[in-house]
């Protein structure tokens with residue numbers, strides 16, 4: 001599989017479609033999920049094009065991996081849920097529940 005830059009998150013990164021932004025820096029963009037499955041449901045995506053978590057882990061330079069996970073924590077702090085309970089979810093592949101083929105982490109919290 002090769003990365004398809006017509007996926008919805010690539011379009012959000014290019015500002016072709018809007019999002020409810022939580023945080024943006026050199027490495028990540030985080031925004032509200034359009035169809036929330038918890039009181040807080042935020043997606044964090046890397047700015048670089050990776051299809052899924054396996055592609056990201058295998059091919060992203062260390063700086064991007066660190067930048068991504070720092071971005072997840074910064075988003076958690078922006079949401080002010082760092083002392084609450086939350087889930088991080090990653091779907092990989094169609095049979096793993098992945099619908100959008102640009103790597104992303106779901107942050108879910110009902111606290």
Ligand code: AMP
Nearest residue numbers: 008019032033034035091097098099100
């Ligand atoms: P996944 O099933 O892990 O690929 O998750 C894809 C997520 O993207 C789903 O939870 C969708 O609700 C969400 N989603 C799809 N389109 C948009 C959009 N335009 N803006 C925000 N979230 C979206």
